[in-house]
Amino acid sequence: MRVVVQEAPFDFGAEAEAFASARTDMGAVVTFTGVVRDLAGDRLDAMEIEHYPGMTQKALEAIADEAIRRWSLGDALVIHRFGRLTPGERIMMVATAAPHRKDAFEAAEFLMDYLKSRAPFWKKEHGTDSAGWVAAKDEDEAALDRW
Amino acid sequence: MRVVVQEAPFDFGAEAEAFASARTDMGAVVTFTGVVRDLAGDRLDAMEIEHYPGMTQKALEAIADEAIRRWSLGDALVIHRFGRLTPGERIMMVATAAPHRKDAFEAAEFLMDYLKSRAPFWKKEHGTDSAGWVAAKDEDEAALDRW
Amino acid sequence: MDVLYFAWVRERIGLPRERVETDAATVSDLVTELSAREDRYAAAFADLSALRVAVDQELTDFDAPLAGAREVAFFPPMTGG
Amino acid sequence: MDVLYFAWVRERIGLPRERVETDAATVSDLVTELSAREDRYAAAFADLSALRVAVDQELTDFDAPLAGAREVAFFPPMTGG
Numbered sequence: 001m002r003v004v005v006q007e008a009p010f011d012f013g014a015e016a017e018a019f020a021s022a023r024t025d026m027g028a029v030v031t032f033t034g035v036v037r038d039l040a041g042d043r044l045d046a047m048e049i050e051h052y053p054g055m056t057q058k059a060l061e062a063i064a065d066e067a068i069r070r071w072s073l074g075d076a077l078v079i080h081r082f083g084r085l086t087p088g089e090r091i092m093m094v095a096t097a098a099p100h101r102k103d104a105f106e107a108a109e110f111l112m113d114y115l116k117s118r119a120p121f122w123k124k125e126h127g128t129d130s131a132g133w134v135a136a137k138d139e140d141e142a143a144l145d146r147w
Numbered sequence: 148m149r150v151v152v153q154e155a156p157f158d159f160g161a162e163a164e165a166f167a168s169a170r171t172d173m174g175a176v177v178t179f180t181g182v183v184r185d186l187a188g189d190r191l192d193a194m195e196i197e198h199y200p201g202m203t204q205k206a207l208e209a210i211a212d213e214a215i216r217r218w219s220l221g222d223a224l225v226i227h228r229f230g231r232l233t234p235g236e237r238i239m240m241v242a243t244a245a246p247h248r249k250d251a252f253e254a255a256e257f258l259m260d261y262l263k264s265r266a267p268f269w270k271k272e273h274g275t276d277s278a279g280w281v282a283a284k285d286e287d288e289a290a291l292d293r294w
Numbered sequence: 295m296d297v298l299y300f301a302w303v304r305e306r307i308g309l310p311r312e313r314v315e316t317d318a319a320t321v322s323d324l325v326t327e328l329s330a331r332e333d334r335y336a337a338a339f340a341d342l343s344a345l346r347v348a349v350d351q352e353l354t355d356f357d358a359p360l361a362g363a364r365e366v367a368f369f370p371p372m373t374g375g
Numbered sequence: 376m377d378v379l380y381f382a383w384v385r386e387r388i389g390l391p392r393e394r395v396e397t398d399a400a401t402v403s404d405l406v407t408e409l410s411a412r413e414d415r416y417a418a419a420f421a422d423l424s425a426l427r428v429a430v431d432q433e434l435t436d437f438d439a440p441l442a443g444a445r446e447v448a449f450f451p452p453m454t455g456g
Contacts, residue, residue, distance in 0.1 A: 011164075013163050013165075013167075016160050016164075017158075017159055017160025017161075017163075018160075024185040024235035025187070027182050027183075028179065028180075028181060029178075030178070030255075031177070031178045032248065032251070033175075034248070035173065036174075037172055038171040039172050040172070088171035099184070101256075102290075108177075112252075
């Protein structure tokens, strides 16, 4: 298991390749990466991600441990950035490796659902004229009921 | 949309990176890759994948079209190999890009469920002493009922 | 028409494809004709529930009509992915 | 103990962290104490349903006891991923 919280960009392709290469006894590898959407005509200049330095790493490790335990994963990876990101930049990624596809998919969705609502990150959108904190969505909280 | 059927290996990391880079207006990218499991003590020498050349490309394109339509995907990618693969080699990958994670995950799972049971590929395991065709699993057929 | 065989159907019948002259109206009729030829065909088609069929490269079922068909393929359930 | 604020709670109160001397038995008691200090605290804590709390870097609820706690953090619902 690897959990990384960093300000710098990460190399999605290289991380995905390294993750998939490490455990060839696993038949199924799922990755997810989240992007600051770069929408035509959008007035978003930057996405600022604040986090709780003392707590973030521990919270992410606890979520990844839980995923590994519940789905008997061969491995799991979580990378999450903080700081100021511009449209088109990747915010985070997760990866899961399991013997079969169902477990790899479910564990990746579990990781994402918990990252969304239980990891101490907060997003602020900086537009041309204004800035505002992204509100948590009821549907993201509701997604946790599945697990 | 890109659908590739080939005998040669593909570069999973580079494909994942290129796919995720192409549509920065999409917030969520999911990839799946399937590996010939390299199990300690296993007697598997090779996995032979037979396909139906005239039909394979069309069948995969129809499945990818359906995924794009049902989940309003920004993009989808399917790469599937045929021929003789050794343990540890990657058999195939899919990737999906959508505005939000739920659609990207569902569409990737849909692609995988249909690839498993509706794309004209057949796997034969070549062991040290024997060889045999991989039987379709009832659970793979049942997985289609979800969609 | 061209008749194609894949995976263990190909191995059991002993060839990957052949040209068949037939007036069979449906896939089932074609299966009956082929099964009557030789034991290896009868063995391959013994249990239709273990087989799938495509007509002109589209999955279909054994009731499908063959009028105008150019290519029929028989194979076991697919195991891609 | 150290009290930390994040996101709009930090902005509303106007500082990221402060040292607080308190005998508050629970998080709720601490919120009542802080709210009584100044309007900016009262404004930040006006709607507890819009807030989350961590004690010693573990998510908990407003009934949680503070005995032995070294660090309490207040923030809005998280929006990671």
